Amino acid sequence: MLDSRPEPITDVVSELGECPTWDARDGALWWVDSHAPCLYRLDAAGGVRRWDMPEEIGSFALCEDGRVLCALRNRLLLLDPATGAIEHFATTPNDAATCRLNDGKCDRQGRFWVGTFGTAPDAPDGALYRIDPDGRVVVAIRGFVNSNGLAFPVGTESFYHSDSRSRVVYRLTPSRAPDTYVRDVVFTTSSGEHPDGAAVDSEGHYWSALYGAGAVVRVSPDGREVARIAVPTVNPTMISFGGPDLRTLYITTARYMTRGDLDENDVLAGRLFAVRVATPGLPEPRFSNM
Known part of the structure; x- marks a missing residue:
C-alpha cells in the first residue's frame, strides 16, 4: 500500500456518485450520479461530459460495440x-415502484x-440478476436487502x-443446477461500516468501499x-482500478445520507477521488453485445 491520501480529481459534486469505470480504450473514467x-465521463484532458437519464441510474457497463x-x-x-440515442435492451422483474436496480458489473x-x-x-x-448478451x-x-x-x-x-x-460480503459459486448459486460468508464489517461497491486486484484481494465509515x-x-x-468524506460508495498501469484507485462518494438528507458540513462529500496504490487492479470486462 502506498502512503498517500485520496484527492478530488474533478469539481463535479454528485448527490449519489456510483460505478466508477475505467475505459482503457480512451483513457477515460466514467461514473454516475444516481x-x-x-x-x-472524465477524459484524459480533464474535460467532463454528461448524459442525462430518464430515471434513476444504479450502474452501467461499457459495451464491446462502444455503447x-x-x-x-x-x-x-x-x-x-x-449521438445520445437510447434503445431498450431488457426488463428485470423487480417492482420499479418499490425497488430499483443498483450496483452492477460485468463478469x-x-x-x-x-x-x-x-x-x-x-x-x-432483494434479487441479483444476470443479464446475458442476448437479453x-x-x-x-x-x-437480501441492498x-x-x-x-x-x-x-x-x-x-x-x-x-x-446486513454488512456481509459473500462468495457466490455456481451449483450443479443450472443458473443457481451457493452463497458463503467471506467476512462481515463492524457496526456503521456498510460494504458498498467493490473491486478485486491482481493478487486476488477484495477492495470494498465502506459507506458510513469514510474508508x-x-x-x-x-x-x-x-x-x-x-x-476524507464519510460515504465512499464504490471503487475502480484505472490508469495506464491500473494502480490508480478511483473512489465515488455521496452527499446523500442513509437517512435521506444531504450532509452540508461534509465539504468533500459527493466528490470523485483518486489515490495511487501499490498493487494493480484488473481490467474490467465489457458487455459482450457484439
Missing part, C-alpha cells in the same frame, strides 16, 4: 454516447450482473457480492482485512 440522474448499458429502475437501456464472460435496492429499510426481498434475464439469488459489492476474480467461477444493510479496505481471499485507506 439521483441527478446522469452518466459522466453503454445503463441499469435504471427495472430496465436496461443501451446508450450511444456519440469475465462479458455478462452483466446487477442487484436491487429496496425502499423498505430492512425487507430481505435473457436470470434471477441468480434472492433474500445488493452491492460485485467483483469478479480471474481463474475461478466464484465471485463476490455484498448485502450492505476503503483491502481484504484477503480468506476474509482478513490487510489494509485500510481513509477517505
